Amino acid sequence: MDTQQNTALTRALAEVPGPLPTSGVIHIAIPHTDRFTIVGNHLAQHPDLSCTAVGIAVRIQSLPQGIEIGIKALAARCREGEKRIAAALRELEAFGYLQRVRDRLPSGRFITRTVFCNQPTALLRPRRPAAPQHPAAPAQVPTSAPTPTEVPTPAPAQAPTPPPGPDMYAPPPVPPPPLFAAHPAPIFVPLVPPPTAPKPPPAPLPRPDEPTPEPDRAATALLSDLRRHAPQLTLSETDIRHLVPGVAAWLERAAHPDAIRRTLTTDLPHPLRHPAKLLKHRLTALLPPPLPGAHDLTAPARPRITVTPFQTCDDCDRAFRSPTPGHCRDCREHREHREHRSEATRTAA
Incomplete structure (x- = not known):
């Protein structure tokens, strides 16, 4: 059996065109006749996709339409666990190979469709519609000469040619240019930026407003003690020295050391490759605000409303509002009218 395999391999190597390389891989390309899937090198040699993601993409591309490709469905087909499959699907979605599209059915119900595209970059390029294919004209079958017993069919009478008129020698009408449909919109556009897009600079590590030796010593002790609570945080x-200002900023904002320790040691990823980068991210992104002062916690004083007291009119005993006692508005107007008439009478006399 080994001899047959060696002989077949030797014969296949002899059929490889060109001289065989002295090192590296040698490809024996046997054409597939059934059960094969075409995979582009942009996927097979993707520089930013992991081998697991490439393998999952090839597995999904080989499946027929309508097959479930969720995490549990792929875990039942593959040897990888659900965590590795979920990470691979996130990679494929980040680079546009996998996309989830929300669609609305005629009944009004919304569903989520899972779309896999073998060339996501090709969707962004404008595409022309395929040229219509005209059916070929049927070939004319030559007829044999009529036999003596056959009666030839007379040719149909042609319409008489009209006399030449003014439009007889006009140039033939120019056919209108073919109408090209507008470029169809792509099925989906990746919502994530391409891997070559510039990334925003990371936020700087927080620093205390008034650096003093005491918070620095406490921050150094807290960071050095983290390995007792989480061995992977051995710094x-x-x-x-690089992370001390961040912890000092937390202490300046009255954060308790135990609260800082729980924030830095809870829910650590496995494996943790860069503990210092993780601590810097948590110290920057989870920085608490400063504690409010005593005057900020008190409720604002409500404005005092001055209430005008009631008074009793000296003439009619009617109640009216006024800061001082006296007469109501009607009595004042009546008194002013009487004084005006008395002044007019004296002037006339």
Whole structure:
């Protein structure tokens, strides 16, 4: 059996065109006749996709339409676990190979369709519609000469040619240019930026407003003690000196050391490759605000409303509002009218 295999391999190597390389892989390309899937090198040699993601993409591309490709469905077909499959699907979605499209059915119900595209970059390029294919004219079958017993069919009478008129020698009408349909919109456009897009600079590590030696010593002790609570957070002296201002900023904002320790050691990823980068991210992104002052916690004083008291009119005993006692508005107007008439009478006399 080994001899047959060696002989077949030797014969296949002899059929490889060109000289065989002295090192590296040698490809024996046997054409497929059934059960094959075409995979582009942009996927097979993708520089930013993991081998797991490439393998999952090839597995999905080989499946027929309508097959479930969720995490549990792929875990039942593959040897990888659900975590690795979920990470691979996230990679494929980030680079546009996998997309989830929300669609509305005629009944009004919304569903989510899972779309896999073998060339996501080709969807962004404008595409022309395929040229219509005209059916070929049927070939004319030559007829044999009529036999003596056959009667030839007379040719149909042609319409008489009209006399030449003014439009007889006009140039033939120019056919209108073919109408090209507008470029169809792509099925979907990846919502994530391409891997070559510039990334925003990371936020700087927070620093205390008034650096003092006491918070720095407490921050150094807290960072050095983290390895007792989480061995994967064993930091070097350089990392500790770099992270001390961030912890000092937390202490300046009255954060308790136990609260800082829980924030830095809870829910650590496995495996943790860069502990200093993780601590810097948490110290920057989870920085609490400063504690409010005592005057900020008190409720604002409500404005005092001055209420005008009631008074009793000296003439009619009617109640009216006024800061001082006296007469109501009607009595004042009546008194002013009487004084005006008395003044007019004296003037006339």
